[in-house]
Amino acid sequence: MPxxxxxxxxxxxxxxxxxxxxxxxxxxxxxxFKTLGIDSLQTLDxxxxxxxxxxxxxxxxxxxxxxxxxxxxxxxxxxx
Amino acid sequence: MLxxxxxxxxxxxxxxxxxxxxGETCLIEADRDREKTRLTYSDFKEISLPLARALEDADLDAxxxxxxLMTNQSKWLISAYAIFYSGxxxxxxxxxxxxxxxxxxxxxxxAKVLVVEYYLWLAITQSPEFRNIKTKLVLVTEAPLxxxxxxxxxxxxxxxxxxxxxxxxxxxxxxxxxxxxGTGGRPKGCVLTHENYLEQCRALTAWYPFWPGVRYLSxxxxxxxxxxxxxxxxxFVCGACVVHLRTLRPEFVRDAFVRYRITYVALVPMxxxxxxxxxxxxxxxxxxxxxxxxxxxxTANRVLTRRRPNVKLSRILLSGVHRGFGGELLALITGGAxxxxxxxxxxxxxxIPVVNxxxxxxxxxxxxxxxxKPFRAxxxxxxxxxxxxxxxxxxxxxxxxxxxxxxxxxSHYLDDPELTLETIVDGWLLTGDLGRFESGGHLxxxxxxxxxxxxxxxxxxxxxxxxxxxEGLPVKEYAVFAANYIWPKKELGRETLVLVLRLDxxxxxxxxxxxxxxxxxxxxxxxxxxxxxxxWEKDFxxxxxxxxxxxxLAEEMGKSVEREAMAEL
Numbered sequence: 001m002p003x004x005x006x007x008x009x010x011x012x013x014x015x016x017x018x019x020x021x022x023x024x025x026x027x028x029x030x031x032x033f034k035t036l037g038i039d040s041l042q043t044l045d046x047x048x049x050x051x052x053x054x055x056x057x058x059x060x061x062x063x064x065x066x067x068x069x070x071x072x073x074x075x076x077x078x079x080x
Numbered sequence: 081m082l083x084x085x086x087x088x089x090x091x092x093x094x095x096x097x098x099x100x101x102x103g104e105t106c107l108i109e110a111d112r113d114r115e116k117t118r119l120t121y122s123d124f125k126e127i128s129l130p131l132a133r134a135l136e137d138a139d140l141d142a143x144x145x146x147x148x149l150m151t152n153q154s155k156w157l158i159s160a161y162a163i164f165y166s167g168x169x170x171x172x173x174x175x176x177x178x179x180x181x182x183x184x185x186x187x188x189x190x191a192k193v194l195v196v197e198y199y200l201w202l203a204i205t206q207s208p209e210f211r212n213i214k215t216k217l218v219l220v221t222e223a224p225l226x227x228x229x230x231x232x233x234x235x236x237x238x239x240x241x242x243x244x245x246x247x248x249x250x251x252x253x254x255x256x257x258x259x260x261x262g263t264g265g266r267p268k269g270c271v272l273t274h275e276n277y278l279e280q281c282r283a284l285t286a287w288y289p290f291w292p293g294v295r296y297l298s299x300x301x302x303x304x305x306x307x308x309x310x311x312x313x314x315x316f317v318c319g320a321c322v323v324h325l326r327t328l329r330p331e332f333v334r335d336a337f338v339r340y341r342i343t344y345v346a347l348v349p350m351x352x353x354x355x356x357x358x359x360x361x362x363x364x365x366x367x368x369x370x371x372x373x374x375x376x377x378x379t380a381n382r383v384l385t386r387r388r389p390n391v392k393l394s395r396i397l398l399s400g401v402h403r404g405f406g407g408e409l410l411a412l413i414t415g416g417a418x419x420x421x422x423x424x425x426x427x428x429x430x431x432i433p434v435v436n437x438x439x440x441x442x443x444x445x446x447x448x449x450x451x452x453k454p455f456r457a458x459x460x461x462x463x464x465x466x467x468x469x470x471x472x473x474x475x476x477x478x479x480x481x482x483x484x485x486x487x488x489x490x491s492h493y494l495d496d497p498e499l500t501l502e503t504i505v506d507g508w509l510l511t512g513d514l515g516r517f518e519s520g521g522h523l524x525x526x527x528x529x530x531x532x533x534x535x536x537x538x539x540x541x542x543x544x545x546x547x548x549x550x551e552g553l554p555v556k557e558y559a560v561f562a563a564n565y566i567w568p569k570k571e572l573g574r575e576t577l578v579l580v581l582r583l584d585x586x587x588x589x590x591x592x593x594x595x596x597x598x599x600x601x602x603x604x605x606x607x608x609x610x611x612x613x614x615x616w617e618k619d620f621x622x623x624x625x626x627x628x629x630x631x632x633l634a635e636e637m638g639k640s641v642e643r644e645a646m647a648e649l
Contacts, residue, residue, distance in 0.1 A: 037585030
């Protein structure tokens with residue numbers, strides 16, 4: 001099983017590819033809605049990609065209130 | 081359907097519906113592509129009565145308040161029925177509010193019981209305000225085994241054997257307390273009676289009936305007036321079926337239309353608009369000959385359905401489009417915010433009418449509705465049966481504040497006699513919305529009373545009206561405000577409009593965008609032009625029904641940005 005840090009790094013790489021931004025622009029603790037200028041519908045698209053990648057399922061409510069990659073990584077890690 | 085005139089309360093009507101349609105399917109609940117629950121009316125009764133009995137034993141007496149805080153799912157409706165059966169007053173709470181706001185409304189409503197989903201309860205218990213909670217009984221659904229429920233009980237185990245006593249309520253008794261949006265920190269609890277709901281249901285189903293076999297896809301939050309009526313009361317008293325999805329991921333919603341052959345769905349205008357964008361993008365991807373053929377079919381459909389919809393014909397002419405929606409969709413229902421006439425027309429031309437209307441929580445669900453006889457894209461329809469509308473102090477163009485009188489209008493605001501007196505005057509509900517009647521008795525809306533400007537030439541201008549001039553502007557979102565609405569001014573003077581822009585990810589306000597804004601602005605008559613613009617760095621706050629919380633946004637802007645920071649156009 002990957003470590004929490006590895007999961008976080010993978011998520012950042014996948015998110016950078018998904019939103020077509022340089023990887024270094026994304027920071028684990030920043031508000032991604034703000035950094036990426038995305039809305040909740042766009043986040044759902046990313047979530048589907050992450051689920052397929054990690055082979056987990058995250059209910060919609062898991063994302064409510066989550067606005068940084070570290071917390072998101074924690075939710076995914078907990079299901080690995 | 082049931083003859084609702086015979087009933088004095090929702091509980092009695094629902095009770096009879098469960099018996100009359102016992103063999104019909106009433107609820108389907110799916111999580112992604114997995115069906116979790118499928119209940120007949122008889123199953124529904126079997127599950128809800130032991131809960132009603134347990135509520136009775138827990139001293140939920142007639143008139144006691146019980147709140148529901150859940151996403152759309154079968155247990156929402158089962159719990160609501162059990163509450164009505166016991167004579168309780170339902171307080172539907174918005175699951176999208178913060179835990180602190182939910183606690184505030186729980187306290188304001190003085191709810192004795194709370195039915196809540198586990199993860200929402202978890203958030204509440206972690207809120208600092210939780211220590212002040214006064215709710216006596218908390219029922220938590222779907223809690224993991226062994227979870228600490230902080231004094232709550234598992235919903236699934238909260239049942240008692242033995243037939244509960246049905247508690248009859250009178251038409252004037254309170255059925256629900258529904259909190260309307262735009263509260264600005266002052267909770268507005270609309271107190272709605274059983275008569276309000278029975279009347280509303282009768283009027284709506286007179287124009288748009290449900291029947292056994294109809295499948296309504298419930299996406300709008302059930303705590304919202306529209307879904308509560310068309311995703312619960314309406315279908316149930318007609319023996320129809322409600323489909324719940326536990327995820328609102330677009331791909332699963334699309335699948336649900338086809339899998340469950342959905343008949344009706346209610347959507348907020350923003351989603352309808354997204355749907356339009358998606359369809360247009362798909363049409364654009366077609367090879368040129370197919371696109372030309374499709375356009376010819378759409379034109380033919382438009383001509384042939386000019387007077388009224390003809391679903392059978394549209395399904396033949398535009399079979400591909402209709403198959404994508406499951407093949408049995410009759411209409412999209414929308415309300416709660418302004419939807420551009422071009423979007424309404426787009427769907428109508430495809431043979432999928434968007435039934436738009438106008439309503440507010442204070443008036444039950446809906447005051448007007450488009451009856452499609454014929455379809456009018458530029459109005460919000462005609463007053464529903466039993467609804468009287470008046471335009472107060474109309475200006476030279478016939479525009480004034482819309483006032484409504486109907487048996488669907490709420491009794492009062494909870495514990496706020498002052499606001500009630502301001503809002504219901506001599507039996508007329510003052511909506512705060514501006515409108516006028518068009519030919520054929522259709523109501524046209526122009527915006528909110530408060531967010532408007534009067535030009536030096538004495539013309540009333542409504543910012544929401546101006547927004548259509550910027551439709552399709554390549555930015556994430558935008559809104560037009562009366563500058564005085566953002567930066568209140570007490571002195572009389574030149575009133576102006578301001579365009580508030582929220583840019584897309586990585587987007588810069590470059591000269592091209594600015595030129596487009598200026599060009600569009602110039603196309604407006606001079607008295608309607610916006611005077612300036614302001615970039616806003618955050619997503620616009622929105623209500624559960626995705627309406628922009630204009631007051632909140634204006635207040636936030638007013639506090640953090642100086643009027644002088646507005647760039648001139």
